[in-house]
Amino acid sequence: MDQTIKESIINVHRLAFGEEEGPEIAKLAESFLNHPDTVSISVKRDGQFAGNVLFTPFVFEDRPDIKCYLLAPCGVSPVFQGHGVGKELMETSIEHLKSIGADAVFVLGVPAFYPRYGFAPTDKQTPYPDLLTAPEAWMALELTPGTVGKLSGKTQAIPQFMQPHWWDTSGRE
Numbered sequence: 001m002d003q004t005i006k007e008s009i010i011n012v013h014r015l016a017f018g019e020e021e022g023p024e025i026a027k028l029a030e031s032f033l034n035h036p037d038t039v040s041i042s043v044k045r046d047g048q049f050a051g052n053v054l055f056t057p058f059v060f061e062d063r064p065d066i067k068c069y070l071l072a073p074c075g076v077s078p079v080f081q082g083h084g085v086g087k088e089l090m091e092t093s094i095e096h097l098k099s100i101g102a103d104a105v106f107v108l109g110v111p112a113f114y115p116r117y118g119f120a121p122t123d124k125q126t127p128y129p130d131l132l133t134a135p136e137a138w139m140a141l142e143l144t145p146g147t148v149g150k151l152s153g154k155t156q157a158i159p160q161f162m163q164p165h166w167w168d169t170s171g172r173e
């Protein structure tokens with residue numbers, strides 16, 4: 001990916017997540033963009049990068065044949081928020097992930113936003129990363145129906161994502 005495009009995407013996340021969280025989410029986005037298997041979807045408005053969402057590979061050790069991704073981060077620059085960019089990001093990326101044969105996407109995120117696009121809370125049988133402190137916030141979108149029920153075993157995100165900080169939501173809003 002062109003360096004200018006990468007910087008624009010990183011900047012979208014820096015702005016989207018605000019002064020407190022923005023800088024660290026921007027760093028996370030940068031490390032994900034440097035991973036060869038990350039899927040990056042952007043939406044432009046007025047020729048500028050308005051929003052971006054990243055998907056990184058996510059493997060369940062008992063079913064490495066099932067292709068899963070983790071959704072994070074998803075951000076829209078504040079000036080463009082509330083005008084359908086987030087919706088377009090989600091709809092475009094779901095179509096793209098289907099086209100590359102993805103079976104399911106997982107997210108730990110805004111419970112009021114992701115269910116609009118088909119994400120549903122997982123049940124107690126669905127494995128989640130050991131680092132996750134709030135499994136009730138663990139949601140999944142099946143792109144191949146029936147996928148989630150087939151998953152078992154420990155989970156493996158890319159190394160950049162396996163930091164306790166990203167999974168311990170205690171103390172956050």
Ligand SMILES: CC(C)(COP(=O)(O)OP(=O)(O)OC[C@H]1O[C@@H](n2cnc3c(N)ncnc32)[C@H](O)[C@@H]1OP(=O)(O)O)[C@@H](O)C(=O)NCCC(=O)NCCS
Pocket residue numbers: 016017072073074075076077080081082083084085086087088109110112113116
């Ligand atoms: C959350 C976010 C990605 C949504 O993008 P957006 O461009 O503002 O969203 P849209 O204008 O496309 O809105 C899509 C729908 O989601 C709703 N929505 C938007 N932000 C929402 C939020 N934070 N919580 C719940 N619903 C939300 C909208 O009301 C809209 O619903 P409608 O279609 O019924 O009108 C964006 O506000 C953002 O970047 N926020 C800061 C970073 C963040 O919290 N990211 C998500 C967690 S990883």
